Amino acid sequence: MNKKTLTRRAALGATLAAPLLAGALSLALPRAAHAQTYPDKPVRIVHGFAAGGNADAVARILGTDLARILGQQVLVEPKPGAGGTIAAGSVASAKPDGYTLLLATGGHAIAGALYDKLPYDTVRSFQPLASLTSFPFLVVTNAGNPATTLPELLQGAKSRNKQLNFGTAGIGTGQHLTGELLAQRSGGAMMHVPYRGESASITAILGNEVDFVVVAPTAAISHIKAGKLRALATSGGSRWNGLPDVKTVAEQGLAGFEVRSWTGLLAPAGTPKPVTDRLQAAIQQALKDEALVARLVEVTGGDVVAGGPQEFQRLIETDLKRWSQLVKEAKIQKD
Known part of the structure; x- marks a missing residue:
């Protein structure tokens, strides 16, 4: 094989490789350009x-x-x-x-x-x-409820053979599933009462329509501080900073319970x-x-x-x- 044959083959190889290289560059350049200009x-x-x-x-x-x-x-x-x-x-x-x-x-x-x-x-x-x-969420009752702790709420219902009704911001919310988990873990008979949003569930507990509600802390804190509602527990793994005296669900007998x-x-x-x-x-x-x-x-x-x-x-x-x-x-x- 002479030098001219090698030269022609090298040129042909370069010609064939050029479209592939150009294609690779065309794929890479838009991605790089997009990253450099994002967001425009x-x-x-x-x-x-x-x-x-x-x-x-x-x-x-x-x-x-x-x-x-x-x-x-x-x-x-x-x-x-x-x-x-x-x-x-x-x-x-x-x-x-x-x-x-x-x-x-x-x-x-x-x-x-x-x-x-x-x-x-x-x-x-x-x-x-x-x-x-x-x-976390809070488990909250009306201030007129005789229960001052979560065990008292649960035991009171069991001793009277009573089903507890709990309110939430609606079906499929974190509050709903937290209440269902509490019912499952405690073995108590509970019925979910869904409301149209958290404000409606707060109105319900203020009016004693349900036994307790599961709510986000910010939704209930003003009523708790005003003495109209009582927080019985927090669902987190540690106490909520806004109410450091309120125990977690886990601290009150349901070990390992944690929802955030x-x-x-x-x-x-x-x-x-x-x-x-x-x-x-x-x-x-x-x-x-x-x-x-x-x-x-x-x-x-x-x-x-x-x-x-x-x-x-x-x-x-x-x-x-x-x-x-x-x-x-x-x-x-x-x-």
């Missing part, structure tokens, strides 16, 4: 609850700082209904480009346990970005890693702002956790497994 338009944070509620407040507080860090508007869009599944479905089907995010709550995992035919997969349809806040709700940000599955990296860094930077942290603590009555994507993924998976098991064992009707 407003980012939306969607959530599944009414405007003015806790989820809405968390989204708006965080969104203000994210807008400053990202240099783009961050718009908050409430899409209430069906336990947050309407909002989750809209984000799951959105273009995975980092411009549509979901502010998820603990109800995201509960919906996965309660609904059989969701238009998305609770875990696989989303890319976790960060967990944000975590808070949470909020966190999710992106649609398939969002490019450079974009999720940018978002995760921006979220963590925002959560180092002491003023922002103070506002989130005030709004939720809980803690700012600033968990990373892997930690948030485990949290969702753990809650989904726990609530799915409870729904099955307690024979809670699924939709």
Whole structure:
């Protein structure tokens, strides 16, 4: 084989390789360019609850700082209904480009346990970005109720062979499943009475319509301090800072009982890693702002956790497994 043959073969090889190289570059360049320019338009944070509620407040507080860090508007869009599944479905089907995010709550995992035919997969349809806040629930009675502790409430019902009625913010909420778990673990006869939101459940307990309610701390604290309601227990693994004298459910005989709700940000599955990296860094930077942290603590009555994507993924998976098991064992009707 002479030098001319080798030269011709080298030239042919280069000619054939050129389109492949160009194709590889064409795939890589848009991804790199997108990462460098992201975001170049407003980012939306969607959530599944009414405007003015806790989820809405968390989204708006965080969104203000994210807008400053990202240099783009961050718009908050409430899409209430069906336990947050309407909002989750809209984000799951959105273009995975980092411009549509979901502010998820603990109800995201509960919906996965309660609904059989969701238009998305609770875990696989989303890319976790960060967990944000975590808070317990309170078990609350009317101040006129003779029970001053959780065991007294439960034992009083058993001694009178009475079924306890408990109110919550609605079917499929964290409050609902916490009450069902309390019923299962205590062995007491309890009936769930769902109301249209937390304010309605507070009105119910103030009027003695039910024996107790399971509520977020911020919904009941003003009435507790005014002496109209009494907190019997907190569902967390430790006592709530706002009422340090109120014992946990676990401290009052139900060892291992712990329920905390949470909020966190999710992106649609398939969002490019450079974009999720940018978002995760921006979220963590925002959560180092002491003023922002103070506002989130005030709004939720809980803690700012600033968990990373892997930690948030485990949290969702753990809650989904726990609530799915409870729904099955307690024979809670699924939709």
